[in-house]
Amino acid sequence: MAIKIALAGNPNCGKTTMFNALTGANQYVGNWPGVTVEKKEGKVKSKKAKGEDVVVTDLPGIYSLSPYTLEEVVSRDYVLNENPDVIIDLVDATNIERNLYLTTQLVETGVPVVIALNMADLLEKRGIKIDTKRLSMLLGCTIVETSALKQTGLQELIDEAVKVAKKKETKLPGEIFSKELEAAVEEVKGYLPESITDDKKRWYAVKLLENDSKVVDSVRVSEAAKSAISALRSKIEKNHDDDMESIVTDERYKYIQKIVSTTVKKGKDKLTTSD
Ligand code: BGO
Numbered sequence: 001m002a003i004k005i006a007l008a009g010n011p012n013c014g015k016t017t018m019f020n021a022l023t024g025a026n027q028y029v030g031n032w033p034g035v036t037v038e039k040k041e042g043k044v045k046s047k048k049a050k051g052e053d054v055v056v057t058d059l060p061g062i063y064s065l066s067p068y069t070l071e072e073v074v075s076r077d078y079v080l081n082e083n084p085d086v087i088i089d090l091v092d093a094t095n096i097e098r099n100l101y102l103t104t105q106l107v108e109t110g111v112p113v114v115i116a117l118n119m120a121d122l123l124e125k126r127g128i129k130i131d132t133k134r135l136s137m138l139l140g141c142t143i144v145e146t147s148a149l150k151q152t153g154l155q156e157l158i159d160e161a162v163k164v165a166k167k168k169e170t171k172l173p174g175e176i177f178s179k180e181l182e183a184a185v186e187e188v189k190g191y192l193p194e195s196i197t198d199d200k201k202r203w204y205a206v207k208l209l210e211n212d213s214k215v216v217d218s219v220r221v222s223e224a225a226k227s228a229i230s231a232l233r234s235k236i237e238k239n240h241d242d243d244m245e246s247i248v249t250d251e252r253y254k255y256i257q258k259i260v261s262t263t264v265k266k267g268k269d270k271l272t273t274s275d
Pocket of ligand 1 (some may be wrong): 146
């Protein structure tokens with residue numbers, strides 16, 4: 001059995017450049033089943049794989065794991081149903097707040113995540129300093145600085161991803177949301193069927209709270225549980241005078257701001273750059 005790595009990230013984070021640099025000529029292109037979204041896979045080498053094949057699947061560039069675009073649905077279906085061993089989450093280091101929004105969702109899926117802090121070659125020029133050690137501790141995943149363009153950090157990234165894949169240990173994030181929302185997530189987890197493994201329960205619970213149509217249709221919960229979840233949702237929406245999806249989004253961004261404020265320092269951009 002091959003080790004399966006999923007490559008995820010926002011549009012423009014450098015994913016195509018990274019995928020090409022990692023896989024070179026060893027790639028094959030097709031379509032995701034049933035849709036006209038391109039699917040690219042390729043083999044990579046790692047001594048840490050100890051002879052096993054390592055296959056990287058390039059997921060479409062996305063900002064979120066919501067159910068609104070084909071790209072989002074393809075990506076989340078792959079992550080949740082196709083059992084990748086690890087996700088490499090490509091984060092554009094020069095645009096970290098926005099990119100971490102997807103990260104906060106990927107770490108909830110129960111699949112281990114390794115962050116590639118890409119465009120690292122631009123950080124010094126832009127006067128950005130990132131405390132990767134602390135950020136890694138706060139997010140509960142390893143971070144490797146990379147430049148897909150300059151091809152630096154790539155072997156280290158693959159070796160780290162393979163190491164994490166072989167460990168088969170999922171570290172779920174600590175508290176991301178407010179106490180009120182975390183308590184609601186915990187309650188909804190209790191209503192989920194046993195067919196959803198413990199490591200995936202958090203993702204499904206958040207989605208049920210948000211009333212994500214695809215998850216509501218696919219997860220079997222009793223009518224009583226549906227009513228309880230609906231009452232929980234209404235109570236929180238009333239408290240915030242907002243809809244649940246917006247509340248969850250706001251709380252993710254608050255969490256990101258909190259961790260970025262202690263790990264990222266930004267100076268002034270140089271006026272003349274030739275990047
Ligand atoms: C252009 N460092 C730097 N400095 N740039 C990078 C890195 C990196 O680590 N990785 C990618 N880029 P995609 P998605 C471009 O195309 O791989 C650059 O959407 C240009 N093109 O070279 O396409 C990469 O697949 C003209 O830049 O991203 C590309 O995720 C002027 O980031 C861009 C400047 O990479 C997006 C840049 C005609």
